[in-house]
Amino acid sequence: MPPQWQGRLPGSATNFVSRRRELAAARKLLSTSRLVTMTGVSGIGKSRLALRLAMDVRPAFSDGVWLVELAGCDNAELLAETVAVDLDVDHRSGSPVVHTLSAFLADKRMLLVLDHCDGLAAACTTLIRALLAASPRLHVLVTSRNALQMGGERVFPVPPLTVPHLDRLPPATGLNHYGAVRLFAARAAAAQPGFVVDESNWADVAWICRRVDGIPLAVELAAAQLRAMPLRRLVDLLDAHFRERTKAVELAAPHRLRPQPVIDWHFDLCTPAERQVWKRLAVFPSSYDLAAAEAVCGGDDVRAEEVAGIVTSLLDKGIVHRRQDGTADEGVRYQLLAPMRQYGLEHRSRSTRRPDPRIRHRDHYLSLVTVAGTDWFSSRQALWSERLRKERDNLRTAIAYCLTERGKPALALRITSTLLHFWLVTGELHEGRHWLDRAIAADPSPTAERANALSARAILTTLMGDLDQAGPSLAEAEDLARRLNDRRSQAYTQLGLSMLTTHRGDLAGAMIFAEKALAGFRDTGDHAGAHAALSQVAIDAALLGDATATGRAEEGLALCIARQAGRAMPHALWVAAFAAWRRDELRRATALAQSALRLLRPGTDRLAVALTLKLLAWTAIGQNQHTKAARLLGASSSRWLPAELAVVQSQHYAAFDHRCEHGSRQSLGDHQFATVYHQGAQLGFDQAIGYGLGMPAADRPPAEWTRPHGARSLTQREQQVAELVAQGMRNKDIAATLLIARRTAEAHVESILTKFGFTTRAEITAWIAGTDQP
Structure with missing residues (x-):
């Protein structure tokens, strides 16, 4: 995060025409009340005024100003999950998301902007009440057509712009x-x-x-x-x-006071093709890219190749707006403002013309998810992760339509099971379980899609600590996959059984399941599944003291390097570090764990950061660094972490924590241990990462330690060498490829490691894989 402020606010597509009087009045309300609701008819400018107010007051909120756009969210059950994702709150436990949000916000001085609460008024009221009660310094700014009607709310009716008589x-x-x-x-x-x-x-x-x-x-x-x-x-x-x-x-x-007559007039001025595209664009709940618009709006009397020009025409007429929430390299996204979308939906509902854009919308996002699933474990993993996050509202809409009578529930099973690895990486376990539950209930047909969805649901529920739900799902999935003789479905069932068995304490049995899963994934070419199985075997073996751990951990790391799967690299490094620690290779374990820590992006993967800090504490106590171990233990339990660390093998990690604490207490004494532990717990997120990387506790790590930038600091030859390292080449192979001496190749690799502060070649690979990340 920039040091000046934290949070997330979009850029403005057009210059803000000053509303000084309204801004001053709204700012005064916000200074005296913790909940302000801006009300008014559609098109009155509530969102734009709220965003301008948020930008103006952000210096007053030390923990940031955060926008959560709810125009595309029509599911009250996913409201808290939407807020958590947009606030980068990592929630992976089985407890309600609102509990994690409340714990995260408890000590924050923050402004939360909830935009477009109209369709979720009751759910927003419940959530806001809980969050304000938990966080005495939290302020909430709401936009809605009507007031929420809750205690403590100050209502600011947004007036129209002044006009002459x-x-x-x-x-x-x-x-x-x-x-x-x-x-x-x-x-x-x-x-x-x-x-x-x-x-x-x-x-x-x-x-x-x-x-x-x-x-x-x-x-x-x-x-x-x-x-x-x-x-x-x-x-x-x-x-x-x-x-x-x-x-x-x-x-x-x-x-x-309503813009309807002018919208009617605009609609009448549009060509027939523009009207059709307008109505079809209304199927998108929020933003979309041009490829999606062409896929959904083309057909019948509008050719796909005409859509781009029509969208541009609608953009010129002010009907479509260009989104400003990404860089030029990420491509342009478009959106209908809420009144224009509602108008399009109303007109489409009165039309009997086909094709139904909801079918085309569903098929487009089914295709997108299928390609993402096939290409997930690759150098584009980070790009796919960001892409799918941007399409969250569209994915929700597509799945919800699949669950209707005409939408084909079997496709919901396919989409939700394919999204498993995305939900695991982003930590959106509650969202994944929500949709998997509904998809499984909607289609009881004995298919491979159902078996995959059941296994995916079991994996998520196991990670959330809900073992009673995971067991029956896996039993049905195992029986179904066996009857269908579907190798891939069987592999995911075995992976789920391995995770569940590990959680129940049978590590040897879990290894057997994981090895079976690994064989199945390799047979079917599922690299993401193979990496998950390798990690599972390595961790279980390391916990048992089995020599298999090292080999499987190295295989997992090599697979990440070969596939250039940057987002999976920190986990692979952590598993290798854990295996090294269990066989008392403390320096190697420390180096690998610090490599993992460098690759974890700020603001995300907080659970992974916590586990890495724990591992560094365990290695520190083994090297008689008792003060460092105590401070790292404190940092790993800091206030920026999820409220609950309900992860696989958590009981084993707790035992390692206890052993580490006991050794540190014996050396430092109870009072000194408590003092140092408290110092660690008070470290901020960046400071905790910096301390884990060897910086003094009071210092702040430079941004490049969490996500290295700096391609410009490499020479052209070093850039070539880095790219060859990312392809898995050894120094002698690099030398042969570039026609240079092996010693020269070694020197270039060492220079790259030094410039970025890396310690392993895997970090170079992850950096190359992540240079296109947003």
Whole structure:
């Protein structure tokens, strides 16, 4: 995280037209109340005002300002999970996610922005009440059409922008005092370069702003039409539309505040193809890329190759917005604003035309997940992980549609079981279990997809500590996979049985299951499964003191290197370090564990950081570094960790912790141990990583220790050598490939290790695999 502030706020797609008075009033409310809800009709500017307020006040919140967008979340059961993921809160236990969130936020001075709470008002109220009770310094800023109606809430009704009175218009220069006119002028200049409000057009601009009630969305939509027509034509068309379509509404509600008439007008101005694409884009709950738009919107009377141009046209008209939450290298993403999406959904519901975009949406994301699953254990692992996180709302929508009568529940089984490794890496175990439970209940057919889903569910529930649920799932999966004679399904069943048996304490039996799983994964070419099985065998063998541990740990590390699976590398290094520690190779264990620690990204994988700090404490006590061991133990139980470490073999790790603590207490004494342990527990996340890497406890680790950057600091030859190391080449092979002396190749490798502070070639491989990470 940047040292100035923490949190996550998106960039603004367009310049914010100042609402100084509203910002000042809302800021005053936020300073005196811990819960402020911005209310108002769709298009009034609640989200934009909330984000600008959040940016302005973020220096006051030492633990950051965090945005959670809920427009694409329509499942109350996943609300807490959505908030936890967006706050980078690692939750892997079986306890409710709200408990982990409450523990994480307990001592935080933070502003949490919950945007678009409309469809989840009851769930948001329950969650906010729990979080505010747990964290006395937490503030929450909500946007919703209506107030939440809960104690302590201060409501800020967002007003429309100010507009001039048509019967007493000021001179053109005076119009700049009105917010709606300033917004129109800014957006009109973007649509028609050189546009300014002057004596020749000020009356028309004032009329438009007044006619659309100063609603920001309506003002922007009107201004966007200047790309296609002159201002006078815009006024005539808008006036004709309002007189024809809204007379009845005017009589019934002369003081309406809604952008609907302007959206109606925009829809009427669209070509038939643009209307079709607009309605089909409404299937996306939040953002999407162009490939997804082409897959979903193409077909019938719109060719796929036409979609890109139509999306661009809708973008020019202000109907589609470009998202600004990524870099140019990650590709552009688009989104319909909530009022435009709702409009498209309503029109599509009245249409009998086919194809149904929900089917195309489902099929596109089924294809995406299938490719990700096949390509998961590769150099693109980090990219796939980030891609699937960006598509979270779309994946939820696709799975939910599969679970409907027409959506084919069997496809839900396929999607959810394929996402197993993604959920394991990201720690979104509750989300995975939620969808697996529903998919399994929806389709009882005896298929390989069901067997895979049952095994995936058992693996997640085992990791969450719910063994009573894992056992029956594995029993059914094992029987089904055997009857189907499906080798891959059998392998995942054996992996699940290995994890469950380990958790129950039968390490020898667990090794047998894991070896069977490994053979099955190798037969079917499932590299991710093979790595999981190798890790399982190595850990169980190390716990037993079995000589198999070293070989299996090295195989797992070699597989990561060969496949350049950067996100799996820290775990592979940890397993190798654990195996080395168990055979008393303390220096090697320390070096491997520190290599793992360097590769763990800040803000994520907190559980992995905790386990690595524990391992470093165990190696320290073995080297009679009692003070260091005590401080590392404290750091591994710090407040930034998950509330519960319900992981496989946790009972064994607890025993190692106890042994380490006992040795340190004996050497330091109870008082000194408690003092040093407390110092470790008070370390922040970055400081704990830095201390584990050998820095003084009070120092802060440089950013490159957690995720090395610096390709520019390598020479061209060193870059070539690094890439060959990542391909698994030894020094003599690198020398032969580059036509240089072996000693020269060795010198280049040593230089790379020194420049980045690495100690192993595996770290070079992981760095190369991760250089395209966002």
